[in-house]
Amino acid sequence: MAALKYAGMDDTDSEDELPPGWEERSTKDGWVYYANHDEMKTQWEHPKTGKKKRCAGDLPYGWEQETDDKGQIYYVDHINKRKTYFDPRQAFTVEDVQVKPKRFDGNTSALEILQGRDLSNKVILITGANSGIGFETARSFALHGAHVILACRNKTRSSKAVGLILQEWNKAHVEAMPLDLASLRSVREFAESFKAKKLPLHVLVCNAAVCSQPWRLTEDGLESTFQICHLGHFYLVQLLQDVLRRSAPARVLVLSSESHRFTDLVDSCGKVDLCLLSPPRRAYWSMLAYNRAKLCNILFSSELHRRLSPYGVSSNAVHPGNMMYTGIHRGWWLMTLLFTLARPFTKSLQQGAATTVYCAVAEELEGLGGMYFNNCFRCVPSAQAQDAAAALHLWELSEKLVRERSTAPQTL
Ligand SMILES: NC(=O)c1ccc[n+]([C@@H]2O[C@H](COP(=O)([O-])OP(=O)(O)OC[C@H]3O[C@@H](n4cnc5c(N)ncnc54)[C@H](OP(=O)(O)O)[C@@H]3O)[C@@H](O)[C@H]2O)c1
Numbered sequence: 076m077a078a079l080k081y082a083g084m085d086d087t088d089s090e091d092e093l094p095p096g097w098e099e100r101s102t103k104d105g106w107v108y109y110a111n112h113d114e115m116k117t118q119w120e121h122p123k124t125g126k127k128k129r130c131a132g133d134l135p136y137g138w139e140q141e142t143d144d145k146g147q148i149y150y151v152d153h154i155n156k157r158k159t160y161f162d163p164r165q166a167f168t169v170e171d172v173q174v175k176p177k178r179f180d181g182n183t184s185a186l187e188i189l190q191g192r193d194l195s196n197k198v199i200l201i202t203g204a205n206s207g208i209g210f211e212t213a214r215s216f217a218l219h220g221a222h223v224i225l226a227c228r229n230k231t232r233s234s235k236a237v238g239l240i241l242q243e244w245n246k247a248h249v250e251a252m253p254l255d256l257a258s259l260r261s262v263r264e265f266a267e268s269f270k271a272k273k274l275p276l277h278v279l280v281c282n283a284a285v286c287s288q289p290w291r292l293t294e295d296g297l298e299s300t301f302q303i304c305h306l307g308h309f310y311l312v313q314l315l316q317d318v319l320r321r322s323a324p325a326r327v328l329v330l331s332s333e334s335h336r337f338t339d340l341v342d343s344c345g346k347v348d349l350c351l352l353s354p355p356r357r358a359y360w361s362m363l364a365y366n367r368a369k370l371c372n373i374l375f376s377s378e379l380h381r382r383l384s385p386y387g388v389s390s391n392a393v394h395p396g397n398m399m400y401t402g403i404h405r406g407w408w409l410m411t412l413l414f415t416l417a418r419p420f421t422k423s424l425q426q427g428a429a430t431t432v433y434c435a436v437a438e439e440l441e442g443l444g445g446m447y448f449n450n451c452f453r454c455v456p457s458a459q460a461q462d463a464a465a466a467l468h469l470w471e472l473s474e475k476l477v478r479e480r481s482t483a484p485q486t487l
Pocket residue numbers: 202203204205206207208209226227228229232254255256257281282283284285303330331332333394395396397398399400401402403404
């Protein structure tokens with residue numbers, strides 16, 4: 076007020092009060108402007124405060140906007156049968172503050188990203204959501220109203236996970252469905268049961284993985300790390316792509332890892348080599364198998380985005396963080412030791428879920444995909460993960476494997 080006085084303006088009770096000769100009006104789409112009748116001029120800024128404003132919300136019930144012969148907008152109150160040039164919404168104006176997208180980073184938690192978000196119209200499916208990062212992702216979405224489906228291989232563990240979320244919020248819309256990514260038959264049965272529910276699918280998180288597992292062939296005759304981390308997810312997305320397309324805009328997130336950088340998967344001719352992806356026992360090293368599967372995750376996500384983005388389905392790959400203490404290390408004592416030593420310095424699981432959650436809900440990412448995210452930022456994956464030809468080869472090889480093995484299981 077002292078400042079206004081100093082500027083030679085009348086001191087009033089309200090700093091919004093207009094000086095003499097000024098009038099407040101609004102445009103058809105609700106922007107408030109100011110007309111000065113003495114100087115015959117208009118401006119967007121309030122003559123005293125310099126603030127811009129717009130009308131909040133719709134016209135009250137029974138009101139309609141019309142335009143007179145001179146092109147000026149007026150308002151008709153049909154209930155009380157009267158007309159006015161004053162926009163009734165001006166009683167509820169809000170300041171026009173430029174809202175910049177909030178910046179998140181590696182310290183942000185999933186719940187922070189979702190603060191104030193209502194996801195009650197979203198259906199979200201997460202594989203391997205009974206533990207670790209997948210569980211925190213599911214919990215964060217469910218606590219914000221989404222219908223969350225935990226697709227898990229173990230009924231006891233998945234029921235426990237559902238129970239934990241319901242214990243936190245008994246109105247959470249959360250359920251578990253059986254899915255074993257090591258079996259193409261199980262993936263097909265899962266997709267059939269999901270489709271029978273006649274639900275849309277707005278977000279699909281391909282999260283499940285195994286690492287440092289001893290060599291094992293699945294019932295479809297493929298090395299298990301490769302099938303669980305990549306091929307099972309590939310088949311799942313193939314079977315659910317019609318639902319995703321019908322639910323557009325929809326998003327797929329594929330959990331990868333920075334460890335994708337320490338490997339390759341093409342042969343000397345530049346073709347994706349099945350012997351590298353699903354090696355025999357003598358050529359198997361569990362860490363290498365995991366890294367290759369994580370490279371597949373990025374290539375798959377890029378190619379998926381290329382194919383489905385014209386239908387409103389985008390896909391991005393995510394690195395959740397380094398060496399977070401989950402169940403991922405349990406296959407090998409050395410890994411467990413390393414993860415235990417690193418534990419005080421790594422992200423919490425809530426922070427680990429943040430990048431996935433960010434990619435699932437960020438408005439600025441609508442329709443964007445084929446990218447790789449870390450710490451809620453887009454980052455550059457390895458050169459091989461950017462190889463479009465390798466992504467296409469992997470897609471074709473995956474299609475062939477699924478075609479051959481989902482109907483007639485056979486060994487390598
Ligand atoms: N932890 C990290 O530091 C880290 C770093 C980089 C990337 N990631 C990625 O983050 C994602 C989540 O990993 P996490 O660390 O949270 O590990 P996690 O706690 O071991 O979770 C993995 C989940 O996948 C499930 N799963 C394993 N095999 C399955 C199968 N055949 N069918 C269906 N589900 C299966 C597991 O179920 P069960 O409980 O039944 O085994 C578990 O729920 C993974 O993609 C991983 O590669 C993790």
